[in-house]
Amino acid sequence: MNPLKTKLEAFTRLSEADRSAIDRAVGRNVRTFAARRDMAREGERPRAVYVMLEGWACRYKTLPDGRRQIVAFFVPGDLCDLNIFILKEMDHNVGAITAVRAAELGRHEVERMTEEHPRITRALWWNELVTVAVQRDWTLNVGQRSAYERISHLVCEMFLRLRTVGLTQGDSCDFPITQTDIGDATGLTSVHVNRTLKELRGDGLIELKGRRLTILDFAGLRRAAMFNDNYLHLDHEGRHLDANG
Amino acid sequence: MNPLKTKLEAFTRLSEADRSAIDRAVGRNVRTFAARRDMAREGERPRAVYVMLEGWACRYKTLPDGRRQIVAFFVPGDLCDLNIFILKEMDHNVGAITAVRAAELGRHEVERMTEEHPRITRALWWNELVTVAVQRDWTLNVGQRSAYERISHLVCEMFLRLRTVGLTQGDSCDFPITQTDIGDATGLTSVHVNRTLKELRGDGLIELKGRRLTILDFAGLRRAAMFNDNYLHLDHEGRHLDANG
DNA sequence: ATCCGTTGCTGACCTATGTTATTGTTCGCG
DNA sequence: CGCGAACAATAACATAGGTCAGCAACGGAT
Numbered sequence: 001m002n003p004l005k006t007k008l009e010a011f012t013r014l015s016e017a018d019r020s021a022i023d024r025a026v027g028r029n030v031r032t033f034a035a036r037r038d039m040a041r042e043g044e045r046p047r048a049v050y051v052m053l054e055g056w057a058c059r060y061k062t063l064p065d066g067r068r069q070i071v072a073f074f075v076p077g078d079l080c081d082l083n084i085f086i087l088k089e090m091d092h093n094v095g096a097i098t099a100v101r102a103a104e105l106g107r108h109e110v111e112r113m114t115e116e117h118p119r120i121t122r123a124l125w126w127n128e129l130v131t132v133a134v135q136r137d138w139t140l141n142v143g144q145r146s147a148y149e150r151i152s153h154l155v156c157e158m159f160l161r162l163r164t165v166g167l168t169q170g171d172s173c174d175f176p177i178t179q180t181d182i183g184d185a186t187g188l189t190s191v192h193v194n195r196t197l198k199e200l201r202g203d204g205l206i207e208l209k210g211r212r213l214t215i216l217d218f219a220g221l222r223r224a225a226m227f228n229d230n231y232l233h234l235d236h237e238g239r240h241l242d243a244n245g
Numbered sequence: 246m247n248p249l250k251t252k253l254e255a256f257t258r259l260s261e262a263d264r265s266a267i268d269r270a271v272g273r274n275v276r277t278f279a280a281r282r283d284m285a286r287e288g289e290r291p292r293a294v295y296v297m298l299e300g301w302a303c304r305y306k307t308l309p310d311g312r313r314q315i316v317a318f319f320v321p322g323d324l325c326d327l328n329i330f331i332l333k334e335m336d337h338n339v340g341a342i343t344a345v346r347a348a349e350l351g352r353h354e355v356e357r358m359t360e361e362h363p364r365i366t367r368a369l370w371w372n373e374l375v376t377v378a379v380q381r382d383w384t385l386n387v388g389q390r391s392a393y394e395r396i397s398h399l400v401c402e403m404f405l406r407l408r409t410v411g412l413t414q415g416d417s418c419d420f421p422i423t424q425t426d427i428g429d430a431t432g433l434t435s436v437h438v439n440r441t442l443k444e445l446r447g448d449g450l451i452e453l454k455g456r457r458l459t460i461l462d463f464a465g466l467r468r469a470a471m472f473n474d475n476y477l478h479l480d481h482e483g484r485h486l487d488a489n490g
Numbered sequence: 491a492t493c494c495g496t497t498g499c500t501g502a503c504c505t506a507t508g509t510t511a512t513t514g515t516t517c518g519c520g
Numbered sequence: 521c522g523c524g525a526a527c528a529a530t531a532a533c534a535t536a537g538g539t540c541a542g543c544a545a546c547g548g549a550t
Contacts, residue, residue, distance in 0.1 A: 069384060
């Protein structure tokens with residue numbers, strides 16, 4: 001029930017002291033946001049680091065004429081922008097998709113935790129590197145893949161990320177984003193997302209209905225997406241997609 | 246002539262000790278790579294951090310069927326992947342575009358420099374955050390902009406980045422990438438890049454010939470690209486595009 | 491000086507995805 | 521338990537950008 005802990009332990013074993021330090025930091029200042037509310041806005045001075053506890057959110061950028069690109073999804077265990085305090089102002093927005101519960105960490109809390117707990121520091125570093133790797137993969141996704149491939153890829157990624165924090169049930173998970181959100185994340189229109197989802201369903205790869213996703217054929221989905229999980233860097237304890245996916 | 250120093254000083258003043266520490270670190274182990282050679286490959290264990298001294302390189306990912314996405318360009322002063330040692334294996338390639346001179350830093354050199362020089366550490370942090378911000382902007386670029394806008398945007402960004410390390414001469418700079426490279430970076434085919442460059446020339450925005458770029462109408466180019474420089478976070482000393490761009 | 495591989499340029503044609511519009515469905519809320 | 525606003529589904533049509541093909545220009549090696 002502390003998804004950050006779960007996630008960091010996908011990278012390294014933590015001591016009992018580490019674990020309770022994370023619990024303390026994350027328990028202190030929990031905030032809630034209504035669905036579709038912004039949690040942070042472009043142009044603002046960065047105020048806090050959020051640790052997602054419940055719900056989905058996204059990082060997005062907009063163009064002056066209203067086009068919008070979701071550049072990342074946040075699910076429980078994710079944290080937005082460690083060390084962002086160094087920057088003067090936000091260059092993007094963070095918006096809640098569903099209702100969100102998130103722990104707010106001030107810069108001093110972060111500093112203290114990292115000074116006293118080197119393994120946490122290392123794990124947070126790993127987490128940052130994975131975040132950037134994901135961002136790169138999104139650039140690849142949007143730049144080179146077809147609609148069918150893009151959506152398959154997004155589904156693979158999100159499913160695996162949810163699984164590392166224990167939010168999947170067998171082959172299913174909550175998937176509370178709209179077709180418009182999927183479009184904004186993949187550089188497609190919602191109309192075309194709809195068409196493509198129909199195809200994916202028709203090909204027996206997934207089922208997506210009422211905010212609930214079921215993966216019917218993971219192997220096929222991976223093949224369709226040309227999905228390679230190496231960028232999630234989950235192989236520290238010998239884990240790999242082939243081993244138990 | 247130490248572009249890393251120049252770049253970090255775009256963020257913060259450095260002491261004389263800081264500056265010579267950078268010089269020492271960057272002077273120690275300089276390597277050269279021929280044009281179009283890979284500097285690091287996907288799947289390899291990360292061995293070193295490179296500081297670009299001369300030439301252009303890129304970070305790229307490929308799909309099994311050969312499609313390729315350039316996810317970042319490296320120019321002098323850029324450094325690839327501080328702290329990458331934490332990860333087991335590379336999830337992307339780094340390739341030289343032109344002939345490249347780069348300083349190779351081992352993990353201990355990096356650690357020593359950051360332990361002894363807190364301002365350098367802060368500046369390197371800033372640099373990492375900017376790198377990620379650039380990556381996000383590329384996702385936006387490829388996901389939402391038209392071909393004309395994408396290429397304009399790329400040109401704006403690279404010109405500004407080259408300017409911060411003193412590699413522009415008035416409105417011109419070296420621009421040694423092929424139309425295929427531009428296509429791989431923007432998610433377009435080289436044919437369409439060619440068509441679009443013709444349009445940009447026709448509209449009197451840029452001149453691009455024989456690996457040399459001249460910006461004829463920066464204001465127009467920015468407008469066309471809907472370019473907002475905030476993601477480069479150059480405003481620490483009051484610098485901003487409007488002030489002296 | 492000449493040759494050959496790479497890069498740039500162009501035209502004809504094609505297709506994946508965007509646009510616009512309409513209707514049906516779901517769901518939170520009073 | 522019924523209303524209104526999101527959201528999903530589809531259809532008809534439009535277009536930005538891809539594909540394929542060929543030739544021209546350049547530049548480094550011999």
